[in-house]
Amino acid sequence: MAATDADTTLNAILQKSQASPDYSLLPEEIACLTSVFLSSRPDAATIRHKGYVVLSSICQGIREHQGKGKEPEVATKSIVGIFGPAVVKYLQETNEGSLMTGITFLTALFQVDAQAASAIFSEDGSVENMMDAVDLSPSNLLCQEVAHLLGQACGHKPCRAIITPQVHRWLEFKSRQSTDTVLQSAASVALIKLAKGSATDNPEVGQPEEESIPAGELTNKLVDIIVSEKSDSYADAVEGLAYLSTESLVKEKLAKNSTFMKKLYALVPTQKASSGQNTNPTLIFGVILIICNLTSFRPRLTEEQKQMEKLKQMAKAGKEAAKDAEKMPSFDDDEHVKARIRLLVTSGVLPVFPAAIAATDSASVRANAGKCLLSIIEEKENRGKVLQAGGARVLQSVIKEAMSTPAKNKDKQPNLTANDLEAIQALAKLAITSSPVQVFGPNVGTLYDAIRPFSTLLQHSSSTSLQQFEAIMALTNLASHSPDVATRIAKADGLLNKIELLLLDDHNLIRRASVELVCNLIAGSDEAFERYSGDTPNSANKIHMLLALSDEDDMPTRLAASGALATVTIVPTACAALIALQFEKHRFLTLMTQLIDPSVLKKDDADGDEELLETNPGLVHRGVVCVYNVFKSIADDEVRKKIIKEATESHLLQALAQLIKGQGVVKDQAIVQQAAEALKLLIGSKN
Structure with a gap:
């Protein structure tokens, strides 16, 4: 189909599918849509993007329309019913053109609707026929597309279950050849996904008996592809390393390779360059994900969680195996992560984040950039550098x-x-x-x-x-x-x-x-001031809470709470609340004495065993301000007499007198003068 015809058909499909989710595609429309993902098309760069938009619209519309109140399988069956027959037919053909059409479309469907793609991939005979084709007429392009499809399929458990030893051997062989780097990196990604997925499919049995190529060998291959600037293979190499970099040994190896890290950063276009070139959001996401893996700290576990994790390990591998595991060197402890972060900062990682979020509007890229920066600024030494970048x-x-x-x-x-x-x-x-x-x-x-x-x-x-x-x-x-x-x-x-x-x-x-x-x-x-100083029971309760916090063991807490009290006692309503509390609980004046000079309380302690809180100039100042404001607010003579009596019993008079005589912890004349004025209020009341 000519480029203009394909574009017109895709526009028509998109318009109809958006208007009605129940729209049934015509055979010629299915033929058009399944063919637009071929990389051999002359209009591949533009038509493929539109193909993804149309395919996504169709699948999303079906799931939104048919998934309401129903099991997800209902929508999956509908999507499979639309595309399955055509794709299976393509995969069962012997000519390369038909095979390529089916393979490239199914690869695209995996990225749009993995459930439907997995169901089609699992159809009897499809995988076997595809592998027979690459054995009989193994053109480079066909092998590349098969490897890409297997890479998508190996990311999903239902598909991994039907991967045969023949497929596994083929992937290993193609990952070891070096003449076609695109095929090499695509096959490596498929192997990595297969190995990682198989381990999680049956965690109780550990790794499968038939082991793939060692992670170190695969890492070296993918690193070489990026360092050698073989651009056709960047996306696959980055994806593979994103999977591999979850392993601590790989993290260490990548972080210490400054040449590789700089090449990796360069894959994210700068803001200036991004306006003039097409960006690959998937590639950018992969780069950020690798950085995220290298910089992430282990979750902080509680003691209970640590014990549970240890029990799980013992149950899985036995006590002896658990002991051996504990002896193995760990590269994911905080010190190793901090060391990797320092290496990445030195190699120039910080400019990557503004470039990445400018180059793509991907929510995943943004979220992972935030996660990376959170890890990087864990050490205060990096925060200035982060701000500068x-x-x-x-x-x-x-x-x-x-x-x-x-x-x-x-x-x-x-x-x-x-x-x-x-x-x-x-x-x-x-x-x-x-x-x-x-x-x-x-x-x-x-x-x-x-x-x-x-x-x-x-x-x-x-x-x-x-x-x-x-x-x-x-x-x-x-x-x-x-x-x-x-x-x-x-x-x-x-x-x-x-x-x-x-x-x-x-x-x-x-x-x-x-x-x-x-x-x-x-x-x-x-x-906020009114909330704590208003003439309401709620405000009084809040003042009582501040007073209680002024009696905390923690010095900064006492300073802040007593500072808040000193501020609100500017108004009579707050003072009235404190006076009422004194008459009810007999604690306010004692606490003020403790702020100003706790030694007078210690002398009066018959047992001498009670530990009094220490004071400091800040607490003394706050106590003096509170006392001055409260006594200044009293207008009723009966209240004055009662307060004078309780101030004497709580040793507040003695604490103020010692402060004025220079026997307190504060020598500042402004504070001493205010203390004298507060004492004068009391003495004046006696006279």
Whole structure:
């Protein structure tokens, strides 16, 4: 069929299939669509892309229409019913043209709808006839296409089950020949997928008896293809290495080969070059995936998870085998991963990420770029380099796309996966250790845009404790930028409610970070200030919580909580809440004494066994401010008398007196003067 005729037919099929998912293709339309994936066509570069679009539209339409309320097999049978007879007929022919048509179409179908393609591939006699053909008339092009089809098929369990020893031997032989690098790399990819897949199909029996070519040999072949710049084989070589680089020994080998890594980076076109050349999204994804494999840390397991993993290994291989496995060198521990990351940074990996997301709009490329950057900035030494290479802009772009996914929940939160959170976590790490201007630039709008994803990271159901902690720390840093930013943070949907829950978290660092964020928001946001100082029972409860946190063992937590108290006691309503708490629980003034000078409490301790918390100049200052503000707010004489009595009993008078005499831990005259004024309020009341 002429190029223009094929284009016209494909346009017509696309229009009809989009209008009606039930549209039945005519025999001539099926013949046209199955033939457009032939690489020998003069219009292959343009017509093949349109063929993928049309094929995808048909399959997606059938699955959306017939899959509703039914088993997926129903839609699979429909797709197989449309294309299966024609493809099987092609594969059973003896002439190369027909075989090539069936093989190339089935290869394309695997990439569009693997379930339907697997069903057609598994038809009786199809694989055998195809292999007989390459044995009888093994043209280079036919062998290449067969290897590509087998590479697709070996990625799926139903197809691996019918791969015969004949197919396996043929792939091994073709992977070892060196005259046709396209065939060599395609056959190597098929072998890698077959070996990896077979091991996971039956994990209890380990590797199959008939082993393939060793991973080291395959790695060397694929690395040589990329280093030698044999461009026709890049895609297959990269795909094969993406599979192989899940093995720790391969990771070490690749990372230490700087020549290879630089050649690999060069496969991703720069932003300038991308506008003038066709890009291969699959190739770019493969490059990013290899980098991701090399830089990924092992999941942090709890002690319980570690024990469960050990038990699994023992059950699988026996105690002795488990002991032997423990003795084997591991190249996936944190130190080896950090060393690989340093090698990659030195060899120039950082510019690859902005180039990759500029060259393709693939969601998988964006997600893996975010994952890579998260691993790279694990070490603080790399964060400045990441910022200089535009890493923050990359993460912002990745996050913006992820956050644009439609909300499918009542809370109107974006439909993010656990993988999407990694880019947000990476940006949070940068925002913790660098100034907002360094990370987000001079445009304050970019800083505003970061509030929502950080809030989402904090509140997402899949967030780990570490992600929550880093989200809080990033928001705390942003809140200190300006009152406007603090106000926007305080108004973020559900954020303050979540933070207040985390004030009671079991983890010390999360409690500390939550208190510090609350302190910054109270200082910078009128809304947060009102929430903690208003004349309501809810506000009083929040003040009580801050007071309790001022009695924590953790010094930074005490500083933040008492700092928040010092801020809210500017208004009489907050002071009234603290006075009411003193009369009810008799704790406020004792805690203020402990902040200002715990030694006076120690002297009064009859047993002398109770361990008192230490103080420091910051705590003293906060205690003095709180006491001054509270006593200054008292207008009722009866309240004054009662407070004076309890202040004496709690040794607050003594603590203030010692501070004024120069016997406290603070010598700053401004603080001493305010302490004197607070004491004067009490003494004046006595007179």
